[in-house]
Amino acid sequence: DGGITQSPKYLFRKEGQNVTLSCEQNLNHDAMYWYRQDPGQGLRLIYYSQIVNDFQKGDIAEGYSVSREKKESFPLTVTSAQKNPTAFYLCASSLGLAGGELFFGEGSRLTVL
Amino acid sequence: QKEVEQDPGPLSVPEGAIVSLNCTYSNSAFQYFMWYRQYSRKGPELLMYTYSSGNKEDGRFTAQVDKSSKYISLFIRDSQPSDSATYLCAIEKTSYDKVIFGPGTSLSVIP
Numbered sequence: 001d002g003g004i005t006q007s008p009k010y011l012f013r014k015e016g017q018n019v020t021l022s023c024e025q026n027l028n029h030d031a032m033y034w035y036r037q038d039p040g041q042g043l044r045l046i047y048y049s050q051i052v053n054d055f056q057k058g059d060i061a062e063g064y065s066v067s068r069e070k071k072e073s074f075p076l077t078v079t080s081a082q083k084n085p086t087a088f089y090l091c092a093s094s095l096g097l098a099g100g101e102l103f104f105g106e107g108s109r110l111t112v113l
Numbered sequence: 114q115k116e117v118e119q120d121p122g123p124l125s126v127p128e129g130a131i132v133s134l135n136c137t138y139s140n141s142a143f144q145y146f147m148w149y150r151q152y153s154r155k156g157p158e159l160l161m162y163t164y165s166s167g168n169k170e171d172g173r174f175t176a177q178v179d180k181s182s183k184y185i186s187l188f189i190r191d192s193q194p195s196d197s198a199t200y201l202c203a204i205e206k207t208s209y210d211k212v213i214f215g216p217g218t219s220l221s222v223i224p
Binding site: 004035040041042043045058090092101102104105106107109 | 117119121149154155156157158159162201211212213214215216217
């Protein structure tokens with residue numbers, strides 16, 4: 001089955017630690033995205049990538065980093081510089097950098113203790 | 114002013130009711146309008162995708178866009194408990210632009 005796989009589903013982290021969230025897709029999509037979802041707020045774009053080895057900052061990139069070494073993979077690192085990292089993180093992909101249909105993973109819930 | 118606003122609810126209706134979910138947006142440049150459904154602790158999935166004003170129907174779901182009022186709606190007929198989810202409206206200016214999401218409306222359909 002084609003889709004997007006995010007791991008881990010739940011993650012706990014101590015303050016001051018970096019953590020990396022995994023996102024893998026087998027849809028052969030060029031574009032991949034990371035969103036953050038907080039209660040009462042819409043999805044906010046953290047980073048996106050159109051092609052391998054290229055990515056752009058979204059609206060709330062501070063305290064996050066990404067890489068796109070393979071078409072299928074777009075991991076997100078939440079660094080200790082992110083002031084309020086507890087959130088639900090969603091990875092998505094699309095055929096090209098065309099909005100419209102975004103295909104989402106099941107999300108990763110990060111809790112900072 | 115936020116670019117897209119949506120009543121967060123929660124909205125609770127009896128099974129079989131007609132549900133109306135609404136969003137307003139601020140910029141008349143937006144041309145593409147979407148509704149995503151998100152079940153608890155899952156990722157959103159696309160329900161409806163419309164361009165410009167008018168109605169689009171898909172089974173029990175109807176998406177309506179009124180660009181003159183900057184108002185978009187999703188109607189659910191004969192609502193079912195399986196429709197219980199959060200519904201996110203989303204907009205974009207062009208098909209190659211960033212998608213902007215509303216905060217979502219939480220819907221519960223009571224058997």
